[in-house]
Amino acid sequence: MMEEIINYFENINPVLAAFHATVFTWAMTALGAATVFLVRNPSKKLLDGMLGFTGGVMIAASFWSLLAPAISMSPGEGFTKVMPAAIGFGLGALFLFGLDKVLPHLHLNHDENQKEGIKTPWQKTTLLTLAITLHNIPEGLAVGVLFGGVAAGIPEATIAGSLTLAIGIGLQNLPEGLAVAFPLRRAGMSKRKSFMYGQSSALVEPIAAVVGALAVGFFTPILPYALAFAAGAMVFVVIEEVVPETQQGNNSDLATLGFIGGFICMMILDVSLGT
Template sequence: MTAGGIAGLPPFAEWGPIGQSFGAGLVSWSGTALGASLVFFTARVHQGFLDVVLGFAGGVMLAASFWSLLHPAIELSADYGPWRWLPASAGILLGIVFLHVTDQVLPRLQLAAPAKEAKGLSSHWRRTTLLILAIALHNIPEGLALGVVFGAIGDGASPVSLAAAVGLMAGIAFHNLPEGMAVALPLRREGLSPLRSFLYGQLSAAVEPLAAVAGAAAALTARAVLPYAMGFAASAMLYVVVREVIPETQLSGHPVAATLGIMLGFTLMMALSVSLG
């Protein structure tokens, strides 16, 4: 490493919004890979620990949805006067519709549930495929959120600083740690080799760099729709946390510890967003 970043490469601040978004997506992907790499050391983690970590990650996402996306979207809508809440609200509603339709069309699986309990359209897919799809669906809105934030910074329109955007990237990467574990460890316990369990576990986040680039491209294409895009990305993140992450932490007998994890994650991400923003 050099003072400007990796030797031979320009500093991150000079990568441009598309490059920054892709790099941020790779970092968030690496969080999933790091969590999945636990299968090389053990096949089982105490469920209480996993619930706390997953709750902490959900709290991080809740705080990031507001301070890194919704609040900036409202600030960008100052020209709407007393209706400045409208673009973000419209984006939230569009996100709700998108995720609800996705839920109905694609088979979806709670992390601890057998494949026969997959929700959505009926499917004969193997549990491995359903697990990867369930986490991948979580990661698409996260990648979009990263891309929208970095794209807005590149456009010069966003009140979010580059430091705050990097904080969002770090928060999402940490959020991905338990997701990597949640995919890879059950596969390891079901008899897959450590290497295959790891490969399947990290594969669930492979969509993030591509989603981040798509989000950045959308933000750069039309500045007028940026508040709507930020509201959409925040809505998708909120939907995932409320629909999937929080219920998952409450099912295994550790609801108080998981709730404390959520509150701690929310508080930490709030502090980072405000101090860096």
């Protein structure tokens, strides 16, 4: 099955391949949000454990799928070889830091008076969705950049590796969709609207993927920087948003074990399927 999927992606334009892969990651978010139609009220333990899993997947993907290939494909030795990854990683974190300060949003489990970004009269539902949208920008970018590397003929960037990253991101998008939809439902929104807001948070992923693939295709030397940029952005999201959200209640141990499980899952996927 995996071989057939790889063959399909090898025979289409890499930019289109990046788009298709991130349509899958969006669909997983939509699937998670769709559980609002089936489950009345999931426990806080389940939500925190799944959110911890999300963080583990993102951290593992940042190293195994992004930073390690970025270092491997950089020229030179020692200090020179690691500098593109270091610079890209720092720029990616700063990019998300800037978005976090500018884009109006509200983290899960926070009161409305704790909203961040520029002042706006937007409703809580919109702000919650924008918070998860912040998570998804670097995820889509990461998939697109890897497919762009495939198009450029970089040996360290492979279709298998790109698809493995998309699968891992899809897995962690499932609880993200759920984590958006259910707080909105508990706030009084209809099931249909809760689902629509939940799935819409990942619509940015195909857009970011296409941008990343095109950027690398036009200017191949930026690939190590671009991979590390996506990694830095993802790690910023995990430390700034995901981890604090899982440690606020009484389920911090469960969330931490979920984080470890997510890391192990993504590491196994990348090492076993990504080559």
